[in-house]
Amino acid sequence: MDTQKTRRAPFAALRRGTAMPVAAQILIAGTLFSSLGDTLASLGLVLHAADHDIRFGVTEVMLAQLVPTVVAAPLIGSVVDRFSARVVCLWALLLQALSLGAATAVGGFHARVALIALAALAGVASVAAGFKMLPVAAGESHTGRANSLLTAGMSVAGLLGPPLAGFLNSQWGTGVLLAADAVSFLVLAGCTMLAVPSTVDVAIGRRPTTRLADGYRALRDAPVVGALMPALAAAMLATSIESVAGVFYLRGVADGNDTVFGLFLATWALGSIPGALLAGRAGWENRHTLLIIGGVLAISLGLILAGLLPVVWVIFPLFLLAGFGNGACNVGLRNAVHVHVPAEVHGSAWACFQALSRTCIGLGYLLGTPNSLVSSRGQVIVSGVIPLVAMAWAALVILRRGERTLTEPSA
Template structure:
């Protein structure tokens, strides 16, 4: 027996296993480039509001990014399912690029915010269409791995974007950052046209009679997502509460050291990268329940412990854990929607989930605002305790149903849910 030949064959098999099609990598690369551009524009507008002392300016920017998704997502998702994902994505990216380009050219803070809101509205279509096209470009075999790489890359982009935006804003100003974001959408459009074949809409299938309620119904009827939707909502609410309350709590822990505070935030994003990559392993990518619940448990324990233990040396590893859970949960959710929701309503389902997430995020921003009832530390503790309670309740529900947690398969899930 030729041992060297056997080893070589095995190595080749292992090397081919995790590979995903080149067009998928092109699409993911374009998406990540665009995400960095979004970070530049968003933080540029926030810094512009601060520089000019515009009261409520920061809140205005955040609302401009949230409200279009909440209001328009069901309609836009239905349009993507009716008209086709590829064409809708390219048109939406063109509108986003044009909106940001005009925003870079004009003056006036509020006019720029309005153009960002228009870009956000078009962004609902491009993000929804991108979600729908990914399984077709990657193939069913590689969809889990593609979701893993995309999620990890988005975390890395969010890690790179803010410090780069701060540096470029100090050198070139807000208009340059808005223009850079406009260019990033053109790059993503080029990558999409290159990576996604014209026949994609035929392969996916359309639903000419798509209704606004189809997306919510699809999420509710998906065995794993429907069961864990309250837990996911609690996790999104908790992390957005911590986003606001943590500014005050973590700066106290850091004794006002803004550099240390920045490292706290970076640690969470850093932890999400390996979490997303590991969740894309072939032996884990189909375990949707374990990934989602395990991820939320990681987030919950990290936030709760960080609130109970106000020590910088302890918070760093806890935020790595929280970020790791965040990455794992995001991959599990995307895989679950892709595999358990019919392809012809992927657009509606993902758009509706985006709307639900923005509602939770907006509410979390409000609840995390400092008040006289609960201290910022208390808000951080609650942000960990609430999703932890929801996670434990979901685990109890799974045990009662006899639904698998660590050793699940699509056949088993269909049998239990049926």
């Protein structure tokens, strides 16, 4: 379905007099608020498990958020593409709100985790639908900038979430954090209704029939995205390995000073903000390949040197560099999928990418776990080498196929 002409008229009034359409601003603001709520709920359960010394409780929370996405993403993505993305998103957000509301009411830890898993399942649908609707709210010319602002905002939410969760949990307990997340989904539902009125449902590309493999096939066959997907997967694996092994290595570098360790983590997030914002500037937002390759190389270089140079004041700029690359890479990927993957399979493609990313994250957590074979410092170094090798392999594949991946349109 050609949706280019039908997207403009319903939003003409909202766009007048502003660089970024108001509809897109509303959708982004709601998404960021919901992301902050997710951080509160997740950390709330982690803190509850730690406070009550629940064996494997933290692992249980992590698995509850990872496994449903990996298992059900292809099916849920096909649902997003088969029906109205707006309708699917609103129902999914309602289910997430109800799940978190029920988790607030029940007292048992395992019951709460089960409800979090249900919310994670619904979250696959709402995130995929949100990805599909963003170009509708922002318009073709502003989608790249919208992805930039959304990615930068996610980094800000990642900075604010942990300390806010710790404070609220110490004052009022985990139930308040779960309730806040439930409210955040209702807020996002309201923002979605404002940003994407029901009158534009027909403008969102959809397919009457879909197959479970459509999302993976779309990612594999898309220019830029397919060729660089192994390197992207390696980068996600690398950052997940570091997030576990780095706890032990970086605390050692900081001589056990938890404040310095926390600043290390904040530095990465801070670096990702300008990286994401730069990737959304005119002249950069269409350079998908350069953003992804440059971002992955910055992550790789930052991790390798951070492992080789265990000096506090050296690691700070290295993490700024890696975070900058992380932000730029994320925006480059989102823009590449929006441009190179057909709109009618955006939901399936993004849901399948969620499954891929969660798989890499889970595997990274396992590989980053301390063991007797490789030290935590060695694990950090290896985590940086992995995306470097994957990028070299991707380059060889591109050259062998004769793909003109580096030649992209300027508009």
